[in-house]
Amino acid sequence: MSKKHYCRLHDLNIATFYYWLKHHQDDTTVAIPPAFIPARRVIPDNNGTEAVTLNLPNGCSVSCLPAQLRAVMQALSLC
Numbered sequence: 071m072s073k074k075h076y077c078r079l080h081d082l083n084i085a086t087f088y089y090w091l092k093h094h095q096d097d098t099t100v101a102i103p104p105a106f107i108p109a110r111r112v113i114p115d116n117n118g119t120e121a122v123t124l125n126l127p128n129g130c131s132v133s134c135l136p137a138q139l140r141a142v143m144q145a146l147s148l149c
Contacts, residue, residue, distance in 0.1 A: 077084045121133045124142070134142045
């Protein structure tokens with residue numbers, strides 16, 4: 071698709087579009103984290119009452135008992 075066609079399609083002024091391209095070509099883009107985050111299973115040395123911690127892509131962490139993991143993941147819409 072040409073730049074002219076893109077501008078027409080999105081109702082943009084072509085001069086403004088070229089100005090934006092010229093002045094923002096060196097801007098770094100923010101990487102979008104993948105939707106799938108691989109998990110590792112670590113088996114604790116104790117009787118399994120150790121808490122499981124989910125480290126979310128937004129920087130938050132959620133801890134729960136292994137028996138509560140499915141409910142927590144469903145509440146977070148991870149499964």
